[in-house]
Amino acid sequence: MSATSASAVAVLRAAPDPRLAAALRALAGTVGALALAALLFGAFLVAAGHDPLAVYALLWKGAFGSAFAWQNTLLRAAPLMLTALCVVLPARAGLIVIGGEGAVLMGGLAAAALGVHLGGLGGMALLPMALAGALAGGVWIGLVGLLRERRGVNEAIGSLLLAYIAAALFKHLVEGPLRDPASLNKPSTPALPDAARLGELAGSGVHAGLVIGVLACVLAHLLIHHTPWGFGLKVAGGNPRAGRMVGLPVGRLAIAACGLGGAAAGLAGMIEVAAVHGAANSALAAGYGYAGILVAFVARQQPLAILPTALLVGGVAASGGLLQRRLGLPDATVNVLQGFLFLSILVAEPLFQAVAQRIRRRRPR
């Protein structure tokens, strides 16, 4: 009896649940990467003549230290969840899409242009606006996928160029054909009617877009990990040749993943317009599309991991103002930290592995 249980334990130790083990290993890698980023950024602060501990304390305070800080963080996390999906979904098909900002702008503009005319629909006005936003964003990033699969245009560069083109188109339309003549100093589309505004969650000061963001991440998780379509996408992204051999429509899967990702980012634009700005104007180009890339990479392209990561990245952004006011740090401090974070995530795992390998080689068992 004891012998069998001992051997059972040994077997269990040797082969733990592989998915759990993989998740734990990924978590350890991410924590290590965060620590590395904190170390590098701290060294940078010391070199620049600042006290890193004071900066980190203030970062925490500005991100999670009070109800107001939480509100600020959550407001930023909501669009980040959606723009991160614009990176994660194409990444499942093996594509690096970094132009989500274009989908945010197109989605926000489409929703604003439509919403102005929907004052009579009452509470139903938000639905067509959300659809318009998702459609505009989906078409925009879907185009990236199409250009990649049909014309061989590298998706990273293609999506970025399309983001620049979207910004120009956005400015042209907001300052020209779609401009509200009453918006004098800051060109803007006409203000949305009340029916087309997205309200807050029960007096929390946080708008309902947060729920949409969380739901979208959960849906994306189910889609990727629990449906045949998601499995096909994984195969097509991991090994396109094998995918083609078993008859998967590899190109169409990639384009669809881009379209879905773009729809998420377009929805982020719609939410920003309907909940925060009340119209489409230059404030929409706040860089959520670009920060979403960072969120997606830190989350290691896992939709559920986006949730805590969006809080982290949103919190860092939320504390930027406080760093500026209290310590007189430039507003780009947050960008420097983001840069270190991104590189640490990419470097940490191979670096730790290389170090571990060297140690193992030095001390043979």
Add this chain to the structure above:
Amino acid sequence: MSADVDLWAVPLAVFAGAIRAGSPFLFVSLGECLTERGGRINLGLEGALVMGAMSAYGGAVLSGSPWLGLLAAIVAGGLLGLLHGLICSLPRVNDIAVGIGLMLLGIGLAFFLGKPFIQPRAPGLPAFELGAWSSNPLVREALRINVLFPLGLAACALMHLALTRTRWGLALRCVGDSQDTARALGLPILRLRLSATALGGALAGIGGASLSLFYPGSWNEGLSSGQGLMAVALVVFARWQPWRCLYAALLFGGAGALGPALQAAGVTGAYHLFNAAPYVLTLALMAFASERTGAPGELRLSR
């Protein structure tokens, strides 16, 4: 508004813009070309460009000499390029993702460190007044050639020679075309790639210096309009040949000057759309002129 002036102003401004705004494109695309001949893509050249612009301006303000500023830009860009090469030498690291990270870091560092330099004026780089013979101020302006432009021509020639006529260039191309062959030949793959990416970063730094020290000749956070990223597309268009990078850079500089030139001539309706011309052009070139002839075999772009 008299019609005859307007008629000439637009092509003249586009010509002037081709050289003036083409210079940053030229350097950064040469840098990208060299990097890619070694088999890697460096999107981080955008970061090197912005960091170069800041370092050049800051260096010129602090030292009083634009040439020392240029040197600072070369060093800053080179260091960022070297970092890309080092990180990519780790196993299973995606060079495009590293480039995005370096772009974020480079831009962040430049904005952070460049904050004190937004106000002061830096001494600019000198220019050759080739239009001194003309009484027309437009012609004079158009023929005011930035001192970095001939330097760029020299860099083109040098890179062409280095790639085709030197042992280093041959070895680098071999590494870029087939890592396995390079390993079998016993070439120092890491050292070759590091030298190419570092030099590429330095060239991007010079591109940044031409932005901050010549045209537009100031330092602020909106200085770069993505030249470092568009360089990747330019190099595809140039089919990885240094001399073709020159033509591509001139084309893009000219396309970028179209919007402001038309606005100056009174065509204001679609200002922003004309500003998007270089991006549309890039996309069209990549979609319809995308024969992959001449692409280094190890390049992720061609797989």
